[in-house]
Amino acid sequence: MQTRACTSQLGSTLIEVLITVLIVSVGLLGMASLQLKSVSLNHSSYQRLQATNLAYDIADRIFVNGAQARGGNYTIALGAGAGSVAASDVTKADINDWLAMVDRLPGGEFSIGPPQTMLGDPNNIRNYQVIVCWLDFKNKVDAGREDDVKEACDDQTDRDFITFNASSKH
Numbered sequence: 003m004q005t006r007a008c009t010s011q012l013g014s015t016l017i018e019v020l021i022t023v024l025i026v027s028v029g030l031l032g033m034a035s036l037q038l039k040s041v042s043l044n045h046s047s048y049q050r051l052q053a054t055n056l057a058y059d060i061a062d063r064i065f066v067n068g069a070q071a072r073g074g075n076y077t078i079a080l081g082a083g084a085g086s087v088a089a090s091d092v093t094k095a096d097i098n099d100w101l102a103m104v105d106r107l108p109g110g111e112f113s114i115g116p117p118q119t120m121l122g123d124p125n126n127i128r129n130y131q132v133i134v135c136w137l138d139f140k141n142k143v144d145a146g147r148e149d150d151v152k153e154a155c156d157d158q159t160d161r162d163f164i165t166f167n168a169s170s171k172h
Contacts, residue, residue, distance in 0.1 A: 046138055049107060053134040056103055060114065060132055063096040072117060072128065080113040080133065107136035 064071040070093045078097060104110040115131035 049136060049138065052107060053136060056100065056107075056112070056134050057132045059103070060096070060100050060112075061130070063100070064114075064130055067092055067096065071130065074116045076114050076130065077116040078112070078114045080111055080135070104134065107134070109137035111135045 060076075064076050067076075070076065070090055075090070075093045076097070100112070104112050112135065113131075113133045115133075117128040117130055120127050120129060
C-alpha cells in the first residue's frame with residue numbers, strides 16, 4: 003500500500019516548478035518593459051533639459067550684446083540659418099554657435115522673435131521669444147524629408163518644444 007501512495011504523487015513537484023517558472027518569467031518581462039520605458043523617458047527628459055539650457059544660453063548672449071539685440075539683429079525665423087541674419091560678426095558668431103548646439107538635438111530647430119518693448123514700461127524692458135523645437139522619440143520622421151521638423155514645430159499637437167521669454171533692460 004505504501005508503494006502505491008508514493009506513485010500517485012509523482013509529477014506534482016514538476017507542475018509546481020513549471021507554475022513557479024511561469025509566474026517568475028511574467029514578472030521578469032514586466033520588469034524589463036518597465037526598465038525600457040524608464041530609459042526612453044529619461045532620454046526624453048535629457049533632451050528637454052538640453053533645450054532649456056539652449057534657451058538660457060541665447061538669452062544670455064542677447065543680454066550681453068544688447069545693442070545688436072535692440073536692433074532686432076538676433077531675430078531669426080524657424081528653419082533659417084545664421085546667414086540670414088544681417089548683423090555684426092559677434093551676432094553671427096552667436097547664432098552660428100547656438101545653431102551648432104541646437105543641431106545636436108534630433109531634428110533641432112529654433113526661432114528668435116523680434117524685441118518687443120513692454121507697453122507703458124518706463125525702464126525700456128524688451129521681451130524676446132525663443133522657441134527651441136525637436137523631434138522626440140515618439141514622433142516619427144520619414145527618411146529624406148527635410149520639412150518634417152518644421153511641420154512638427156508648426157503643428158501644436160505633434161511636437162516637443164520650449165518657448166522661453168527673456169526680458170532684458172538695455
